[in-house]
Structure formats: structure tokens, C-alpha cells
Amino acid sequence: MPRRRTTYAAAVLATLVPLVSGLLVEPPRAAVAAVGATQHRVAVSLTAVSGRVRLNRHAGISGTVTDVGTGQPLPRVRVTLQLRSRHGWATPPGATGLTGPGGRFAMSAPTYFYGRHSFRVLVSAQTNGRDAVVVPAASPVRSVNVPVPYPAAGRAGARRLSGSRFDPCTPIPYRINYAGAPRNARHLVTVALAKARAASGLTFVYAGSYSGVPFSGRHNNGLPARGIGFAWATSRQVSGLASGAVGFGGGGWAVNDQQITSGVVIDRTYHFHKGWTGPNSIGGLLLHELGHALGLEHVKDRHQVMYPLDVGAPSGNYNRGDISALQRIGLDAGCL
Numbered sequence: 001m002p003r004r005r006t007t008y009a010a011a012v013l014a015t016l017v018p019l020v021s022g023l024l025v026e027p028p029r030a031a032v033a034a035v036g037a038t039q040h041r042v043a044v045s046l047t048a049v050s051g052r053v054r055l056n057r058h059a060g061i062s063g064t065v066t067d068v069g070t071g072q073p074l075p076r077v078r079v080t081l082q083l084r085s086r087h088g089w090a091t092p093p094g095a096t097g098l099t100g101p102g103g104r105f106a107m108s109a110p111t112y113f114y115g116r117h118s119f120r121v122l123v124s125a126q127t128n129g130r131d132a133v134v135v136p137a138a139s140p141v142r143s144v145n146v147p148v149p150y151p152a153a154g155r156a157g158a159r160r161l162s163g164s165r166f167d168p169c170t171p172i173p174y175r176i177n178y179a180g181a182p183r184n185a186r187h188l189v190t191v192a193l194a195k196a197r198a199a200s201g202l203t204f205v206y207a208g209s210y211s212g213v214p215f216s217g218r219h220n221n222g223l224p225a226r227g228i229g230f231a232w233a234t235s236r237q238v239s240g241l242a243s244g245a246v247g248f249g250g251g252g253w254a255v256n257d258q259q260i261t262s263g264v265v266i267d268r269t270y271h272f273h274k275g276w277t278g279p280n281s282i283g284g285l286l287l288h289e290l291g292h293a294l295g296l297e298h299v300k301d302r303h304q305v306m307y308p309l310d311v312g313a314p315s316g317n318y319n320r321g322d323i324s325a326l327q328r329i330g331l332d333a334g335c336l
């Protein structure tokens with residue numbers, strides 16, 4: 001069965017810009033420095049990790065922040081894990097901590113997505129106590145290699161991108177409309193997003209249920225105000241499901257190529273095969289439509305999830321071209 005993609009045009013862009021940019025403003029970073037404050041120049045040490053680590057396996061890294069002038073460890077200093085991307089250093093969500101009593105910190109290396117990742121721990125400019133200032137410093141760069149744990153098929157070059165992507169340095173909320181959804185809808189969506197995260201490094205957070213139906217033409221075109229909406233619906237609700245398509249996924253609003261909303265809708269009347277492999281499986285369809293929602297387009301390589309006909313992805317997962325595309329819209333591409 002065909003799987004379609006819709007491109008929902010940016011007709012409302014002009015009115016949306018001021019509204020959305022307000023939402024995206026980040027609070028100012030730690031203020032720097034009263035005049036005359038003590039300046040702590042610091043050194044940041046960092047242990048190494050063994051080269052290859054399995055996906056999502058904890059790989060402990062630790063280090064110490066010390067004052068270069070006095071040689072003393074500095075407690076209560078904010079440290080941030082950063083990944084090297086194609087556009088400079090990227091700070092993924094949730095990668096911050098504080099040094100403890102001995103100036104020590106402990107974290108995990110970034111093992112939650114595939115690829116060879118170079119990373120460091122950054123001490124950004126911050127006040128430490130009433131009148132002392134910590135001067136920014138970075139640890140040595142370390143690296144970890146997280147291999148794809150299944151035989152991904154096809155060619156890495158079999159990828160096409162829409163040009164819009166979510167900010168990989170901000171958690172992407174997602175909502176599910178449970179009306180008409182199968183009982184295991186939450187589980188299916190969670191597993192699909194875990195597979196997308198493993199390939200891209202994107203972070204997804206469940207934001208609850210909602211009543212929208214993506215691409216239904218209703219309020220907000222059935223998309224949540226931010227992030228990705230998932231729903232099961234009929235062709236009466238979504239006309240795009242009428243012409244033999246069993247699923248529909250794509251972007252909603254984007255601002256300057258930054259995806260703000262997108263959606264996935266599944267034909268609730270179609271009897272999908274269970275699981276993730278073989279033609280017309282519900283898992284395979286979810287991966288495909290989620291790919292569209294994240295900015296992937298159709299390819300001609302039938303081994304890829306993004307092949308337009310559902311012939312069944314060989315691995316029940318994203319394959320080489322899909323992964324290569326997801327790496328280009330994920331953390332490796334840097335923050336927006």
C-alpha cells in the first residue's frame with residue numbers, strides 16, 4: 001500500500017513568527033561578573049571511555065574541576081557535556097551537572113545514539129559564591145563509538161531531506177490522540193521514537209494525550225502547538241487517507257527551517273500486521289511516517305524505511321540510508 005507524505009505549506013508563517021519566537025526564547029545564561037570579583041581560572045579533567053560501547057549502555061566518565069591558581073578543587077561548579085557536531089559544539093538536553101565536594105563530577109558518555117561521538121565537558125562562565133567568577137574552560141576531547149546493533153541494509157546514500165528539522169538541543173514534545181487508536185498505541189509510538197532517537201540523538205518527551213487529528217484541516221490542522229502529534233483516524237477525517245494511503249506523516253509549521261510542529265496519522269480501518277517487520281506492519285508504517293514528521297522524504301532504495309511502498313524494511317528498523325538521513329537532522333547536525 002502506498003504511504004504518502006504531505007507537505008503542509010508555510011502559509012501562516014508571517015503571523016506565526018512573532019508568536020513562536022517568543023516561545024523559543026531561552027532564559028539568559030548565568031550572568032558574568034561583578035567588577036573586581038575574584039577570577040577562578042579552572043582546569044577540567046576527564047576520564048576516557050573504551051572505544052566501542054553498546055547503545056544505551058552506561059559508560060561512566062568523571063573528572064575534576066580545579067582552580068589553576070590555587071590547585072584546589074572547586075565544588076558547586078556547573079558542568080555541561082557537549083558533543084562535536086558539524087556546526088560546532090552542541091549541548092544536548094539534560095547534559096548538565098554540578099561538581100561535588102572534591103570538585104568531582106560524574107556523567108555518562110553519549111551512548112544513546114549511533115556513531116562515533118567526540119565530546120567534552122565544559123565549564124561555562126558562572127559565578128561561584130558571592131564574588132568569585134569561573135572563567136570558561138573545557139576538558140580534553142574524548143570519543144566513544146556506538147555501533148548499529150543490527151544489520152542495517154542498503155546504501156547510506158539513499159537519503160533525502162525536506163530541509164526542515166527540529167532543534168536537537170531542545171526536547172521535542174509529542175502527544176497521542178487515543179480515540180480510535182489500538183490499545184498498544186502508546187507502546188508502539190514509544191518504540192518508534194526510541195528507534196528514531198537511536199539513529200538521530202533527538203530527545204522526545206511525552207506531553208500527554210490530545211484531541212487533534214493531524215492533517216484533518218481542523219484547528220491548527222490537528223497538530224499540537226509544539227512537537228509531534230500522533231493519531232489514528234479514518235479517510236473521512238483525513239482526506240489524505242482516502243486514495244489508498246494507509247498513513248500520512250509530515251511537517252506542520254516551520255520557522256526558518258526549524259520544525260515547530262509535525263504529525264503522524266494512521267488509517268484506523270486498515271488491518272496492519274503486528275510488529276515491525278514484513279510488508280504492511282504497523283511498526284514499519286509508524287517508522288516511515290515518523291521519518292516524514294522528522295524531515296525525511298522518499299527514496300528509491302527499497303531496503304529503506306523511507307521507500308514509498310511498504311515492502312517491509314529488512315531489519316524492522318531504520319536502515320543505512322534512513323540512519324544517514326536521521327544523522328543529518330539530529331545532534332550530529334548541531335543545535336538550531
Ligand SMILES: [Zn+2]
Pocket residue numbers: 003004005288292298308
Ligand atoms: Zn511516505
